[in-house]
Amino acid sequence: MDERRHSHRRACLPWCGVAAIAALALVAGQAPARAASEVQGDPTDMRLRVENASTEEALQALASSFGLVYSLPANSGRTLTGTYSGTLRQVLARILDRTDYILKISDGTVEVVVLGPSGGSSVVSASQPVVPKNIAPA
Numbered sequence: 021m022d023e024r025r026h027s028h029r030r031a032c033l034p035w036c037g038v039a040a041i042a043a044l045a046l047v048a049g050q051a052p053a054r055a056a057s058e059v060q061g062d063p064t065d066m067r068l069r070v071e072n073a074s075t076e077e078a079l080q081a082l083a084s085s086f087g088l089v090y091s092l093p094a095n096s097g098r099t100l101t102g103t104y105s106g107t108l109r110q111v112l113a114r115i116l117d118r119t120d121y122i123l124k125i126s127d128g129t130v131e132v133v134v135l136g137p138s139g140g141s142s143v144v145s146a147s148q149p150v151v152p153k154n155i156a157p158a
């Protein structure tokens with residue numbers, strides 16, 4: 021009976037070590053990188069500092085600080101790390117780089133509609149008139 025207990029313990033040692041290592045690797049692999057964002061200033065002179073933040077998290081930080089309204093498709097954007105400074109419009113252009121979006125500024129409200137990854141077209145602000153280049157003046 022005593023021999024059975026010792027042989028069971030010896031057989032378990034290699035598997036117990038493997039199980040412990042696997043459990044540690046699983047826990048370490050699931051630990052997400054912490055996203056952080058900080059907004060300072062006002063819409064005319066601001067600074068957005070982000071670390072491992074998604075585009076949505078960056079937009080949410082701006083929404084919390086300036087009342088920005090935004091919408092974006094699921095799983096869009098990229099991970100942002102850095103400091104973006106300038107006007108709100110300049111910061112939005114930088115964090116939404118390589119993205120098609122519509123920016124509407126009216127009555128003190130800023131609305132951003134993210135369409136998706138850029139397809140090569142330029143972004144046009146709804147607050148500026150668009151004049152086609154191929155039409156001659158009348």
